[in-house]
Amino acid sequence: MPNNKELKEFDRKAQKLLWAVRDQTIELMNTPLVIDIKSSANDLVTNVDQQNERLMRRKLMEIDPSARIVGEEESFQHQLDQDLSGNTWIIDPIDGTLNFVKQRDHFAIMLALYCDGQPTLGYIMDVMNKHLYHAWREHGAYVDDKQLAKPVDAHLNESLIAINGWQLMKNNFHQQEIARGAAGLRMYGSAGIEIIHVLKGQLGGYTSRLKPWDIAAGRVIAEELGLIVKTIDDQPINVLSSNTVLVATKKVCQDVWQITK
Amino acid sequence: MPNNKELKEFDRKAQKLLWAVRDQTIELMNTPLVIDIKSSANDLVTNVDQQNERLMRRKLMEIDPSARIVGEEESFQHQLDQDLSGNTWIIDPIDGTLNFVKQRDHFAIMLALYCDGQPTLGYIMDVMNKHLYHAWREHGAYVDDKQLAKPVDAHLNESLIAINGWQLMKNNFHQQEIARGAAGLRMYGSAGIEIIHVLKGQLGGYTSRLKPWDIAAGRVIAEELGLIVKTIDDQPINVLSSNTVLVATKKVCQDVWQITK
Numbered sequence: 346m347p348n349n350k351e352l353k354e355f356d357r358k359a360q361k362l363l364w365a366v367r368d369q370t371i372e373l374m375n376t377p378l379v380i381d382i383k384s385s386a387n388d389l390v391t392n393v394d395q396q397n398e399r400l401m402r403r404k405l406m407e408i409d410p411s412a413r414i415v416g417e418e419e420s421f422q423h424q425l426d427q428d429l430s431g432n433t434w435i436i437d438p439i440d441g442t443l444n445f446v447k448q449r450d451h452f453a454i455m456l457a458l459y460c461d462g463q464p465t466l467g468y469i470m471d472v473m474n475k476h477l478y479h480a481w482r483e484h485g486a487y488v489d490d491k492q493l494a495k496p497v498d499a500h501l502n503e504s505l506i507a508i509n510g511w512q513l514m515k516n517n518f519h520q521q522e523i524a525r526g527a528a529g530l531r532m533y534g535s536a537g538i539e540i541i542h543v544l545k546g547q548l549g550g551y552t553s554r555l556k557p558w559d560i561a562a563g564r565v566i567a568e569e570l571g572l573i574v575k576t577i578d579d580q581p582i583n584v585l586s587s588n589t590v591l592v593a594t595k596k597v598c599q600d601v602w603q604i605t606k
Numbered sequence: 607m608p609n610n611k612e613l614k615e616f617d618r619k620a621q622k623l624l625w626a627v628r629d630q631t632i633e634l635m636n637t638p639l640v641i642d643i644k645s646s647a648n649d650l651v652t653n654v655d656q657q658n659e660r661l662m663r664r665k666l667m668e669i670d671p672s673a674r675i676v677g678e679e680e681s682f683q684h685q686l687d688q689d690l691s692g693n694t695w696i697i698d699p700i701d702g703t704l705n706f707v708k709q710r711d712h713f714a715i716m717l718a719l720y721c722d723g724q725p726t727l728g729y730i731m732d733v734m735n736k737h738l739y740h741a742w743r744e745h746g747a748y749v750d751d752k753q754l755a756k757p758v759d760a761h762l763n764e765s766l767i768a769i770n771g772w773q774l775m776k777n778n779f780h781q782q783e784i785a786r787g788a789a790g791l792r793m794y795g796s797a798g799i800e801i802i803h804v805l806k807g808q809l810g811g812y813t814s815r816l817k818p819w820d821i822a823a824g825r826v827i828a829e830e831l832g833l834i835v836k837t838i839d840d841q842p843i844n845v846l847s848s849n850t851v852l853v854a855t856k857k858v859c860q861d862v863w864q865i866t867k
Contacts (some may be wrong), residue, residue, distance in 0.1 A: 386763070387789050443790050447766050448808040502647070505708050510791030513774070514782050521775050528648050529704050530771030532793040547709035 346460050347432065356466055356481050358408045359456060363470045363477055365404075366397050366438070366454050370472055380446060389442045394418050397438035397454060405434050412458075415585070417558040425557065425585045429462035435584070437558035441535025449473075453537025457561035459584060467565025469537045478541055480569040486544070495571045496546035501600035504549020505529045506593075507539045512554060518577045518589060519604050520552065526600065536560065543592050544570060550593030550601065552577050560590050573598045578605040607721050608693065617727055617742050619669045620717060624731045624738055626665075627658050627699070627715050631733055641707060644682065650703045655679050658699035658715060666695050673719075676846070678819040686818065686846045690723035696845070698819035702796025710734075714798025718822035720845060728826025730798045739802055741830040747805070756832045757807035762861035765810020766790045767854075768800045773815060779838045779850060780865050781813065787861065797821065804853050805831060811854030811862065813838050821851050834859045839866045 347355065370393055379392040398416045405414055409432055415425065416436035434456065439445050441452035450473045458466040469478040478493075480486035486493045506527040513520045513530075524530045531548060533539050536555055540563035542548040553559075561584055564574040574592050575582060579602045582588040591601060608616065631654055640653040659677045666675055670693055676686065677697035695717065700706050702713035711734045719727040730739040739754075741747035747754045767788040774781045774791075785791045792809060794800050797816055801824035803809040814820075822845055825835040835853050836843060840863045843849040852862060 443766065447789065448803070450808065505704065505795070510785060514785065524771060524775065528708065529795055530793055531795055532791055534766070534790055534792055542709070547711065 346463075352465065352481060355408060355458060356479075358404075359458070359466060359468055360477060360479060362401065362404050362408075363454060363456060363468050363479075366400055367470050367472055367475075369400060370397060370439070370454065374449065378446065387443060389446055390418060391439070391442060391446060393445070394439040394442060398436055401436050401438060401456065405436075409434065409458075415557060417556070420558075427583075427585050429459060429585065431461065433459045435459065435558055435561035437537070437562070440537040440559060441533075444534045444538075451533055451538050452535050453541075455537050455558065455562040457565055459561065462584075464561075464565040464568060464584070467562035467569075469541060469562050469566065471538065471541055478544060478566055480566040482565060482569060484569075486566050486569040493544060493566075493570060494546075496544070496594060498571075498594045498596050499546075499549050500596045501526045501549060503528060504594070504597055505531050505547070506597070507531045507533060507542065507548050507551040507553075509553035512552070512589070518552075522604050523552070523601055526604065536563065540567065540592055543567065543572060550591060550597040552589065552591045552593075552601075554587060555590045556587050557585050560584070560588070560592075563592060567592050571595075577601065607724075613726065613742060616669060616719060617740075619665075620719070620727060620729055621738060621740060623662065623665050623669075624715060624717060624729050624740075627661055628731050628733055628736075630661060631658060631700070631715065635710065639707065648704060650707055651679060652700070652703065652707060654706070655700040655703060659697055662697045662699060662717065666697075670695065670719075676818060678817070681819075682817070688844075688846050690720060690846065692722065694720045696720065696819055696822035698798070698823070701798040701820060702794075705795045705799075712794055712799050713796050714802070716798050716819065716823040718826055720822065723845075725822070725826040725829060725845070728823040728830075730802060730823050730827065732799065732802055739805060739827055741827040743826060743830060745830075747827050747830040754805060754827075754831060755807075757805070757855060759832075759855045759857050760807075760810050761857045762787045762810060764789060765855070765858055766792050766808070767858070768792045768794060768803065768809050768812040768814075770814035773813070773850070779813075783865050784813070784862055787865065797824065801828065801853055804828065804833060811852060811858040813850065813852045813854075813862075815848060816851045817848050818846050821845065821849070821853075824853060828853050832856075838862065
């Protein structure tokens with residue numbers, strides 16, 4: 346477990362890295378995108394995802410040479426080794442690739458550090474709005490240099506909520522009942538952008554089936570603000586596997602779990 | 607029917623009015639909101655909706671004294687007189703009031719002029735992003751001073767699409783099948799903001815049950831860009847009543863109508 350002086354240094358370097366990756370992203374957006382298909386026609390990867398992940402891996406190996414690095418584009422095809430001992434950095438080089446390709450907006454770059462399994466540092470870069478959301482566990486959550494206030498603990502019926510569209514239609518966890526219990530339903534198409542809305546109190550909750558890189562960073566920042574990050578049916582999440590995650594206020598969680606349990 | 611010189615003057619004054627209403631909105635957001643419930647707990651009106659509509663009515667009566675003025679907050683309780691002869695200005699003082707209240711983002715101010723039923727001028731102010739989308743029929747569509755390009759005529763399976771959440775769950779017009787046929791589903795909670803995404807090619811289409819003030823302005827701008835504005839089952843819309851509207855590229859319309867007919 347790194348000490349506070351080491352973590353402070355990791356945090357400074359990680360923030361600098363996120364801004365450098367944002368610069369690279371904006372620069373690459375001025376050149377033609379190279380788009381490949383992963384598991385299906387709507388599961389895309391671009392040269393920007395790949396170049397961002399390479400830059401992040403290279404810099405992280407300098408910052409923390411003995412750490413394990415898990416990144417979406419290198420790891421998505423494999424079963425992940427479940428060992429969380431030591432330092433594990435988790436990278437999402439472009440979160441919301443479909444938005445990135447079709448909208449050139451509403452996507453994020455994310456990074457997290459877990460120390461012996463403990464969520465420790467988290468970063469979500471809202472690329473087009475040029476804001477870095479970040480937290481260091483027990484040291485506060487910030488947007489850029491401004492501390493984030495804890496969101497109001499509102500109930501489901503007072504809150505807008507985001508639910509992944511495919512899962513809403515599948516309805517395996519009563520998502521349609523959850524949606525009908527909320528003030529309104531929203532879908533932004535990027536876990537990072539959706540979690541930012543929960544952090545700011547603009548959504549009372551967000552639920553989707555998420556891979557490690559989709560939730561690792563958001564979990565650190567959300568928990569630092571007193572929000573809950575568990576599964577939609579009230580189980581702890583395993584950050585190295587896929588989970589149907591709920592990120593929400595305490596009261597929204599209680600209301601959702603009454604529906605799902 | 608006003609002549610081109612008169613319309614040019616209307617356009618200049620209407621743009622100036624939209625910026626003034628935006629200023630008033632931003633100013634009022636620094637004071638406590640007064641929130642009332644209309645038809646249900648999630649159908650809200652605030653002092654800002656009401657003050658914006660008052661300002662817009664007052665200025666429009668100066669700009670075009672003999673015109674009819676239809677505004678959401680004065681008209682929502684009545685059956686609208688269906689006479690579209692002469693000039694009709696249609697006002698949405700805050701579109702996406704739930705977003706305005708819960709998110710303080712993702713809402714719009716809209717205004718349209720119909721001359722003898724013909725969609726003629728349209729304005730959508732994206733308040734928080736500080737952009738005015740506007741069109742004068744047969745004179746081009748603009749964001750601020752920059753002409754908008756016609757969006758690529760993409761098919762449904764290549765496009766992100768926005769569908770109103772309640773209607774997706776009701777599924778009266780096979781909205782779930784439409785959603786499954788698209789590259790992805792999005793929901794932003796404001797017709798104005800959703801239509802802006804279609805204008806920019808960020809969404810291939812948007813469908814929702816809409817009142818006159820929700821679609822009047824967007825229709826002018828969308829049609830000027832070669833987009834289609836009809837009902838979800840290929841009927842012409844009546845701008846003075848409620849319609850389940852589809853705003854989309856030609857190809858998305860063809861794909862949707864194959865599902866709904």
